[in-house]
Amino acid sequence: MKRKSPYPYWFVLPAGVVFTVLFLVPTVASFWFSMTRWDLYTAEFIGFDNYTQFFKEPFLIQGLVNTLIYALATSGAKSVLGLLLAVLLTSGLWGQGFLRTVSFFPVLVSTIGVGITFAVLMHPTKGIFNLFLAQFGIIGPGWLTNPELALYSIAFVDLWKGIGLATVIYIAGLAAISQDYYEAARIDGATRLQQFWRVTVPLVRPATVTVVTLSLIGGLRSFDLIWAMTRGGPGFSSDVLASVIYKQYQAGFYGLSTAGNVILFLLIATIVLPMTWWFNRREVDL
Amino acid sequence: MKQITGAALMAAFSVVASASQADTVLSVTTDGNAETVAAMEALTAAYTAAHPDVTFEIENRPGGADGDNLVKTRLSTKEAGDILQYNSGSLFQALKPTESLADLSGIAGQANVLDSFKSVVTASDGTVRGIPFGAAMGGGIYYNKKIYAELGLSVPKTWAEFMANNEKIKAAGKVAVAQTYGDTWSSQLFVLADYYNVQAAVPAFAADYTANKAKYATSPAAMAGFQHLEDVFKAGYLNPDFGAAKFDDGVRMVATGEAAHYPMLTFALGNIKQNFAANLNDVGFFAQPGPDAAKNGLTVWMPAGLYIPAASEHQAEAKDFLSFVASVDGCNLMIKTNGATGPYLIKGCELPADVPAAVADMMPYFKAEGMTAPALEFLSPIKGPALEQITVEVGSGIRPAAEAAALYDQDVEKQAKQLGLPGWQ
Amino acid sequence: MKRRQYIVGLVATAFASVIFILPFLFIFLTAAKTKPDASRLLFTWPEEWQIWSNFLEVIQTRNYMLLLAYFNSTVITIGAVGMLVIFGAMVGYVLQRRPTGWNKLIYAGVLIGLMVPPAVVPTIWVLQGLNLFKTITGMILIQVAYGLAFSVLLYRSFIGTIPRDLDEAAIIDGAKPLQVFFKVILPLLKPVTVTLIVVQSIAIFNDFTNPLYYLPGRENVTVQLTLYNFQSQFQTQYNLLFMNILLVTIPPLIVFIFFNRQIVAGMTAGAVKG
Numbered sequence: 001m002k003r004k005s006p007y008p009y010w011f012v013l014p015a016g017v018v019f020t021v022l023f024l025v026p027t028v029a030s031f032w033f034s035m036t037r038w039d040l041y042t043a044e045f046i047g048f049d050n051y052t053q054f055f056k057e058p059f060l061i062q063g064l065v066n067t068l069i070y071a072l073a074t075s076g077a078k079s080v081l082g083l084l085l086a087v088l089l090t091s092g093l094w095g096q097g098f099l100r101t102v103s104f105f106p107v108l109v110s111t112i113g114v115g116i117t118f119a120v121l122m123h124p125t126k127g128i129f130n131l132f133l134a135q136f137g138i139i140g141p142g143w144l145t146n147p148e149l150a151l152y153s154i155a156f157v158d159l160w161k162g163i164g165l166a167t168v169i170y171i172a173g174l175a176a177i178s179q180d181y182y183e184a185a186r187i188d189g190a191t192r193l194q195q196f197w198r199v200t201v202p203l204v205r206p207a208t209v210t211v212v213t214l215s216l217i218g219g220l221r222s223f224d225l226i227w228a229m230t231r232g233g234p235g236f237s238s239d240v241l242a243s244v245i246y247k248q249y250q251a252g253f254y255g256l257s258t259a260g261n262v263i264l265f266l267l268i269a270t271i272v273l274p275m276t277w278w279f280n281r282r283e284v285d286l
Numbered sequence: 287m288k289q290i291t292g293a294a295l296m297a298a299f300s301v302v303a304s305a306s307q308a309d310t311v312l313s314v315t316t317d318g319n320a321e322t323v324a325a326m327e328a329l330t331a332a333y334t335a336a337h338p339d340v341t342f343e344i345e346n347r348p349g350g351a352d353g354d355n356l357v358k359t360r361l362s363t364k365e366a367g368d369i370l371q372y373n374s375g376s377l378f379q380a381l382k383p384t385e386s387l388a389d390l391s392g393i394a395g396q397a398n399v400l401d402s403f404k405s406v407v408t409a410s411d412g413t414v415r416g417i418p419f420g421a422a423m424g425g426g427i428y429y430n431k432k433i434y435a436e437l438g439l440s441v442p443k444t445w446a447e448f449m450a451n452n453e454k455i456k457a458a459g460k461v462a463v464a465q466t467y468g469d470t471w472s473s474q475l476f477v478l479a480d481y482y483n484v485q486a487a488v489p490a491f492a493a494d495y496t497a498n499k500a501k502y503a504t505s506p507a508a509m510a511g512f513q514h515l516e517d518v519f520k521a522g523y524l525n526p527d528f529g530a531a532k533f534d535d536g537v538r539m540v541a542t543g544e545a546a547h548y549p550m551l552t553f554a555l556g557n558i559k560q561n562f563a564a565n566l567n568d569v570g571f572f573a574q575p576g577p578d579a580a581k582n583g584l585t586v587w588m589p590a591g592l593y594i595p596a597a598s599e600h601q602a603e604a605k606d607f608l609s610f611v612a613s614v615d616g617c618n619l620m621i622k623t624n625g626a627t628g629p630y631l632i633k634g635c636e637l638p639a640d641v642p643a644a645v646a647d648m649m650p651y652f653k654a655e656g657m658t659a660p661a662l663e664f665l666s667p668i669k670g671p672a673l674e675q676i677t678v679e680v681g682s683g684i685r686p687a688a689e690a691a692a693l694y695d696q697d698v699e700k701q702a703k704q705l706g707l708p709g710w711q
Numbered sequence: 712m713k714r715r716q717y718i719v720g721l722v723a724t725a726f727a728s729v730i731f732i733l734p735f736l737f738i739f740l741t742a743a744k745t746k747p748d749a750s751r752l753l754f755t756w757p758e759e760w761q762i763w764s765n766f767l768e769v770i771q772t773r774n775y776m777l778l779l780a781y782f783n784s785t786v787i788t789i790g791a792v793g794m795l796v797i798f799g800a801m802v803g804y805v806l807q808r809r810p811t812g813w814n815k816l817i818y819a820g821v822l823i824g825l826m827v828p829p830a831v832v833p834t835i836w837v838l839q840g841l842n843l844f845k846t847i848t849g850m851i852l853i854q855v856a857y858g859l860a861f862s863v864l865l866y867r868s869f870i871g872t873i874p875r876d877l878d879e880a881a882i883i884d885g886a887k888p889l890q891v892f893f894k895v896i897l898p899l900l901k902p903v904t905v906t907l908i909v910v911q912s913i914a915i916f917n918d919f920t921n922p923l924y925y926l927p928g929r930e931n932v933t934v935q936l937t938l939y940n941f942q943s944q945f946q947t948q949y950n951l952l953f954m955n956i957l958l959v960t961i962p963p964l965i966v967f968i969f970f971n972r973q974i975v976a977g978m979t980a981g982a983v984k985g
Contacts, residue, residue, distance in 0.1 A: 124526070124529065125526055125527040232675070233470060234467065235679035237684070246355075251671030
């Protein structure tokens with residue numbers, strides 16, 4: 001008698017159907033369109049011309065570099081600061097509940113809302129950031145109008161908005177660590193710092209992987225916040241791949257824009273896939 | 287018993303109701319500007335009053351890049367409703383009008399429309415696909431009359447005179463030129479409004495430019511616009527928050543006298559009227575001056591158009607409404623709703639006698655022969671999409687003018703290829 | 712409570728208030744101002760408190776569009792999140808428990824789902840083909856399709872912490888797969904489920920671009936779209952805009968406050984379990 005697995009494949013079916021039809025199919029179709037000159041009505045096959053055109057884009061190299069900087073900065077900050085914040089917020093502080101709630105507030109507001117608000121707060125002469133600095137006689141920089149600074153200012157806002165989420169995921173992960181491990185470490189005379197490095201960090205691994213992977217992908221694809229705050233400006237200094245792609249689309253270069261989408265996907269894949277494979281090799285089933 | 291009577295009454299009522307009305311509901315999509323919305327609401331209300339079986343549902347779309355994107359997507363997926371308000375000129379061409387918009391050449395209202403407008407809503411097959419919605423706009427420089435009076439300045443006829451005025455204004459401690467790069471589209475004015483001067487120097491520029499024979503980088507007359515942007519920044523005439531200021535700020539500065547000049551299109555009068563009504567007549571307007579005082583004229587923008595998406599299921603009713611909008615009555619209604627901000631493109635539609643100072647300054651250009659030129663985007667289908675970012679770079683001192691012009695030429699090349707224009711392959 | 716915990720807590724609270732609450736204060740203050748006052752964008756006390764009339768004006772704009780938007784967004788969010796929890800857990804469960812060749816494919820699918828930016832126009836064509844374009848059902852399915860990757864990832868990670876013995880015990884007792892799943896596994900996934908509900912509800916409720924493309928039409932208006940009522944290319948009514956942002960934040964806030972207790976409860980339950 002063939003024994004049916006208690007983990008049947010048909011569990012995957014409903015999700016699989018929705019995903020395939022509404023995501024995979026259009027994505028594959030767009031790969032085809034990326035090789036055409038497409039104006040949404042007629043598509044003229046031009047092979048890889050779109051790709052060569054995309055790489056000739058004067059602002060593309062800048063956009064690529066910006067994308068990497070933005071993704072690494074936000075992902076790194078969220079992973080590290082998120083964990084630290086989570087540890088802090090599970091250590092029994094006074095006002096801990098309040099702190100947990102408040103740090104999650106930014107996650108709740110729409111990205112456009114956040115973008116608009118911070119664009120106003122970072123105004124070079126009227127925003128409170130610079131008004132506050134002016135109290136000390138410091139002339140604040142143009143956070144969003146200085147081409148060297150714009151991208152980092154947006155990354156800061158991204159961090160503000162997203163750290164609450166990273167913290168929540170980490171807190172869930174910390175909760176799964178049995179107190180026995182800490183007991184054992186304490187009995188062995190480990191300091192708090194040693195406990196952190198030897199017990200917490202290794203055992204909070206599933207959460208770390210989740211946070212790093214998601215924030216990296218999110219950072220590489222980031223669009224809404226950058227668009228809401230600077231639209232890639234001033235000039236092109238805060239353009240990332242996603243905004244370059246959108247601008248091509250807005251200009252009506254659909255084939256070119258879709259090619260950009262494919263390039264973005266390949267970029268993400270080359271970074272994230274090896275990283276994920278490396279993480280998974282070391283995962284242990286508890 | 288009661289239930290049956292109730293049901294019978296309901297049935298009878300609905301039969302009567304449906305028999306008496308063959309209701310059409312037309313869906314209209316416009317941008318979210320206060321003037322646009324006010325005008326559309328007035329026009330649709332008036333039309334429904336005269337034709338009670340036709341009602342309207344007005345939906346807003348975002349403006350700028352997001353709006354362009356949305357309109358194109360909806361047109362291509364046949365979900366754009368019955369009436370669409372959108373730019374004319376090269377942006378209209380980018381919609382692929384032969385495929386996406388209905389042919390309006392034959393509607394009654396077309397007889398009233400001036401030829402100059404028809405030319406900017408004509409598709410590549412020669413059919414007219416839109417009607418004008420709103421007033422024509424001039425692109426030039428708003429100036430604060432009080433500052434001019436105070437400092438004894440006169441309206442400049444050459445660029446050199448303009449810069450001399452700026453020097454005096456700066457010395458008096460005011461902002462000479464307001465710039466508002468927080469709204470990137472506004473950074474293009476110095477380049478685009480210079481077109482009259484470009485055309486005066488190189489009459490065939492538009493045609494050569496479209497045929498890939500003339501370029502911004504190699505044409506000194508055309509490059510002047512970029513150079514102007516750079517010069518104004520370098521001379522330190524700008525407001526300190528030029529990088530983040532928005533259109534509203536620019537209007538406020540020139541209306542209240544914080545700044546002396548604001549390069550902008552004349553539709554801004556609507557904003558002044560709404561927010562700074564007391565200062566309405568403190569604001570004057572002049573065309574962007576070029577090198578030659580004798581050749582001083584205004585670069586003109588055509589208003590937005592109203593179009594009917596090809597996939598609309600109520601084309602007959604929509605066409606009738608558009609004929610109303612294109613009539614003298616429709617035009618007068620718009621003037622009444624929003625005031626006069628410029629000349630309308632409908633024959634027989636005259637502006638009232640008392641208009642704001644800036645409009646009074648603008649009208650002489652329209653009345654005389656040869657003192658206006660359409661902006662380049664109405665003479666050529668090519669407009670590079672990255673222009674507004676490039677102009678922000680020049681105006682903020684990030685990129686020199688010559689380099690920027692070359693960059694823009696590259697940008698334009700992409701657009702030309704996408705449109706499949708001859709001479710670019 | 713140790714003194715250190717008290718002091719650190721106090722300092723942290725002060726910092727957190729400045730960093731996390733100040734921007735919200737700005738939104739609130741601007742939402743209470745008159746139009747010219749608000750358009751100066753200064754962080755000042757309102758000259759004139761107009762909070763009630765701004766509130767009314769925002770609600771009434773375009774025939775109470777905001778209320779309809781609340782309704783639509785809520786329906787979409789509840790529908791999509793419900794499906795995401797169940798489907799996501801089912802897939803994550805099989806993925807984790809049954810390591811075979813297919814898993815690589817599914818996992819690749821998950822990664823693709825996270826990485827590849829969706830293609831708008833082909834998606835619209837597919838929806839039209841299925842007669843789901845411009846429908847709430849279609850929008851719900853789209854959100855499910857886009858949110859599955861994240862859900863599966865989250866569930867798979869944490870199902871690893873549930874020992875197989877529990878499944879085996881249930882199977883020996885004669886439970887069928889669905890029963891094992893719903894009666895044994897799912898309840899143990901509560902912390903993750905709650906996290907997922909909160910995160911996905913917020914993301915879907917706050918989503919702007921997807922409804923803009925896939926759910927056009929007045930009767931279909933969703934909450935973020937109302938922001939565009941007050942922000943046009945040329946004139947921005949900042950006071951109404953910020954009032955709108957404020958009003959649009961309240962439902963996610965409610966969800967969060969409601970589930971916050973559960974998250975806490977879930978955490979402590981998980982911690983005690985040895």
